[in-house]
Amino acid sequence: MKILAAIVPALLAAQEAPPPAEAPSEEPPAAVLGRAPELVEFVPAEYPPEAEAAGVQGSVLLSIVVDEEGGVRQAVVLDPGPHEAFAAAALHAVQQFVFRPAEIDGAPAAVEIEYRYDFVLRRPEPPPAPADAPIALLGRVLERGTRTPIAAATVESQGAVAETDAEGRFTLRGVAPGEVFVRVLSTEHEPIAFEETIEEGRAREVEYRLRRRRYDPFEAVVRGERPREEVTVHSLSTEEVRTMSGTQGDTLRVVQNLPGVARAPFGIGLLVVRGSEPNETVVYVDGVPIPLLFHLGFFTSVVNSDVIDTIDFFPGNFGPRFGRALGGTVELKTREPRREWHGAAQVDVLDGRIEVEGPAGPGSFYGAFRRSWLDGALAVVLPRVAPDAANDLRVAPRYYDYQAKLSLPVLGGVGTVFAYGSDDLLTFVQDEDRPGRPTFHLSTLFHRGGLSWRKPLGALTNDLVLAAGRDSFDVLQGSAFGLLTEIQTVSLRDAVSGQLARGLTFEAGVDALLRRLEYSVYAAPPESPGTAGDEFTETPTTVSEEDAGWWLAPALHARLDWSPAPSLRLSGGLRFDAERRLGRTKTWLDPRLSLHWDLHPRTTLYAGASLHGSTPEPAETSPTFGNPGLDPERAAHLALGIRQELPFGARLEATAFYKRLWSLVVPTLSVDGDGLPLRYSNEGRGRGFGLELLLRRELAKGLYGWLAWTWSRAERIGDPSVSPHGWQLFPLDQTHVLALLLSYRLPGDWVLGTRLRAVSGNPITPFEGHFLDADTGRVQCLPGARLSERLPTFFQADARLDRRFVFDAWMLTAYLDVLNVTNRENAEFRFRSWDCSETVPLPSIPIFPTFGLRAEW
C-alpha cells in the first residue's frame, strides 16, 4: 500500500465561511473582509513513518495567522489528532505555505484562519473508467441532518471512482450490472457503503447522506486580525456559547460571565460593568440601539439566539463609533440568511421559538418568532390551585419577540431590510383598583425596522444603517405611581472606512438619533421646600405631569489607525456629541486613544485611554420630578493589558482598568435661585479600579470554555446635601468575581458543560435600631455605617447536558440545564425582623432544571 500525505483540497475556512462581509469575527463591524486568504503554494507534510506503519489516519487542526504578504506568521496546533507525530509534521508543512493574502476594507490584511491538515493513507489509484463507459450511477451526496451538499467526496464501486462536485453531484461510469457495493468517502464524514442493483443500460439515480464526524460548525470560522481600536473586546460566536451551562438556551446570558461584569442578583438580566449602573451600558443590534436586553429584565434575551452571529462585549474604552454610555457596550450582530431552505424550532419551559430562512429572489431571508408559555400555563393551572391569585393575575408574564431580515445585492453592494421587536407585559389587577391604576402593570415594547447598505467605494467602504422605531414603557403601581412613555426614534449611522496609505486606515461617520418623547406620570410629589421629606411616607396624594417633545442627538466620530511598524498599532479617535432636549443644547467631545504592541508574535500589549459621555434619563430632566438643567454625565476609562496566545488554542488576557466618573446625576436637596427644589444635581462622582483575567480556549475538539476572574473596587459619592458620608462602596461592588465555564464534547454528539461561580457578597448596611413611622404605622430601620458589611460569598455550580440526534433531513437536540445543582442557599438580600434586630438571608434561586428541545432542518 502506497502511502502519502494529502490535504483537504482547499482551505476549509475560506470555503465554508459565511459570506465574508458577515463572517463571525473579532473585527469591528465597519471592517469588510473582501477576500479570504487563498492557498497558492501547498507544501506536503511527510507522513510520520510510525503512524504509517500503524495504519493511523487522522487530522490535525491548526490555527494559522496569514500575514499581509501571504506568509504564515504563526501556526498553533488546536487539535493534535490521533497520533502524536501528526502535529509536528503538519506544523512543519504549513509554516512553508504561501497564501494570496486576505483583503479587509480593500487592503491586504492579516487574518487568522483555522486549517485542518488531514493525513490519509492513500489507496492504490484505480484505473480510470473509460470516458465513454455507460453511466451506472448518478446522484448527489448530502450531509445528514443539514442537507448540505458534500463536495470532493469519493464514490467508488468495483474499482470505478467518481468525485462529487461543489453541488455534491457525481456520475459513476464503468460499473458492471448486478448487485454491487458502493462506498462513499469524505474526509469530513463517516464512510458509508450501500448495496445497489445496477441494470444493464440504465443509469440508477441515487441520493446518499453521510453523517458528519462532528456537528461542529466551528471549523469554518474566519477571524479577522484587522487592527482594531478597542483594547478589550470579548467576542462570542453564538455557536460557541449555545451549549454553555447556565444559559438555559439563551446565549446572551453568557455575557454576564465575562470579566468586568458583576453578578446580578437572582440571575436577572442586568449588566453591571466595571462598577457602572446597568443603565450605563448600551446594547446595539447591528448598530441600532435597543432599550433592553432581556424580556421583563429577567427572562430570555429579546433577540432570538438563532439569528445572532456574534456578540461583541466592550467593558470599556470602546471606540468613537459608540457613545452615550459610561459603562460598557454590547453589540449583537445578526447573521446573514442562508440561501437554502432551513429552519429551527425550540421549546423549553419558558417559551417556544421558530425560525425559517431561505432564498428570496437574488437574495435570502429569515424570519424568527418567539412567545412565552407562562401566561397560558398559569391560566390553566392557577384557577385550580389558587383561585384567588388567578383572579388577581389577569395577565401572567407574557413576552414575545420577532426578527426578520432580507439581504439582497443592491447597487453594487449588499442591502438589507430588517425588522425586529419585543413586547413584554405583566399585570396584576385587584377588584378595588381604580380605573387606570391597577395594582401592578408593567409593559415594555420596542419595534425597529430599517435598511442597511454596505458598498465598496473604490478603496473605501461605506456602511449605512437607517432605522425607525417605537419604544413604549409603562409601569403603574396602584394609586401611588404611574409612568407612561412613548418614544418614536429615527436612527442614522453612516461610516466610511478605508486605507489612506500603507499602515494608515481611517473610519469616519455620523451617529444620529432623533426621538420624540411623550410621557405621562403620576407619583408622590417630590419634596417641597420646607417639608420634611417623603423618604418614608406613604401618601395617597399624587401629582401628575405630561409632556411631549423632540430630542435630537447627533454625533460625529472619526478614527485614524496607524501602524508605523508591523508590531505596533496606534489608534486615535474623536467623538463629538450634541443633544438638544427641552430647548437646551448640550455638547461634549470625547477623545479615544489606544495602542496595540506585539511584543512577540504571540504576545500583545495593549493600552487605552478615553473619555465618554451620556445624557440624563428622561425622568431626571422632568420639570416636575427632575431638573431640566442637568448636564451630561462623564467618564474616563484607562486600561492596560497583555494578551498571550497559548498552546492548544488557548489565550490568556490580563487587563488592569481604572475608571473615573463625574457629573453624575444624583438626588439633591439643594434649591435654585428662587428657593425651589432642584431634585437632581450633577454632583455625583464615581471611581473604580480592578484587574481582569481571562483564560479562554475557543472552540475546537473536546474541551472549550473560559476562566474569568475580576478583582475590583468601585465607589460612589452623592450630592453633599443628601450624602454627607463621603465615598461609599458601589451597591453592587464585588471584590472577587470568579467564573469557570467549561464544555466538553463527548463522542456520540454529547456535550457536557458546567459553570462554577464564586463571587464576593454585595455590600450591605448594618442596622442600629429602629423607629416607628407614625404616619404609616411601619417600622423603619436606623442605618449604621453605610455599606460597611457584605453578604456571604456567593457560590454556585450549574451543569448542562446536550445530546444531538441526527436524522436524514434534520437534527434534534435535547438539553437539560440545571442551575444550582448543589441546591446551595446563597444570600441575595436580607429579611429583617420587624424591629431590625435580626436578619436572615433571602436565598437565591434553588436548584432549577430547564429542559429544552431544539430541532434544526
Place this chain on the structure above:
Amino acid sequence: MRRLAPLALLLAACSTDFAPQYRVEDLRILAVRSLVPASGSADAAPGETLVLEALVANPLDRALLPVRWFLCPPPPPGEIPACLDPDLLGDPAALAAHPSVVELPSGPTTTFTVPGGPEVAAAIALAVDLATRNPSFACRLYVELPVVAVAEAEGERDVAVKRVRIVPPAPSLPPALAGAYLTNLNPSVERIYRDPVDEDLCLQGTPLAGGSPFPVEAAVLCGLPSAPGGPYNECGPAGERTEVREFHFWQWYVDGGEFPDFDGIGNAAGDAVDFERPAGAFTLWAILRDGRGGVDWRQIDFTAPPPP
C-alpha cells in the same frame, strides 16, 4: 374582607422564625395622633393649639418615664430636619441637644401652639409658590412639621416620628389654590367586633368589650369606623381636581394570642383578621389609619378565661 391574607401567606412562606410584629412583647409606641381640639382636625394652622398623643404599649408593666416630645421647625431649603436624621433618631440625647430642636412638655400627651415663625412662614410661602408654578402641587399644599416621641422605661426605649401637616390659612391663598387641599380629620373607631356575618362591612358581629375573658378560642376580628373615609383631592397636571375618598386601614396588635395569617414579615393588617386567643389575660390594640396621617385606636384588655 381578608384581602391581604394571600400576601401575608406569601410573606410567611419566607420562613424566618422572627417574632411576629403584631405581638407586643415589650415597650413600644404603636401610634401617634395629632389633634386640634377646637376642630378635631389632624392638620393645624400656624398659631393653633395642637395636642399630640402617643399610644404606648407596656405589657411588662415597666416603670414608664414620661414620653419625651421633640419638634423640628422647617429647616432652610436643602437641609434635612434634625428630627428625620437617622443618626440623631438613634440618640435622643444628641437630638435634644441639637440647636434646631425644640423639646415639648413630656407626658403621654403634649399640647403646644403650632409655630408660625419665620421658618414656617418661609416654608409655606415656598410651597404656595411651587403650587402656583405647578398646579399639580395644589392638592398637597401643606408644610410638614416633624415631631419625635421617645418612650423610655427601665432602659428600654422606643422612638416614633410623626409629621404634622401645617396648612396655610385659607385667606392667604391665591384663589386658584384655595380648596385644593382638604384639611384632614382623624378617623374614629366605632367598635371592634368578633365573628361578623359580613366580614367586608364588619356587620352583625358581637361587640368586644374589655374586663372579661375573650369568649371563644378563635374568632374573626373586625373594626367598624364611625364614618366612611373623608374626601380629599388629587390634582392633575393642570391643577384639575378629582375628589377621592380616604381608604381606611386597620392594624392589629396583641400581647398574647396569634393572628395565624401574619406570622411572617410585616404588620397584622386588614379589615377582618383571624385571631386565636392565648391561655391567659391579654390586651388587644386595633389601630385605624386613613392614609393621610389621621389615626384613631381602641385598646381592649381581656382577663384570663376561667379554668376548664
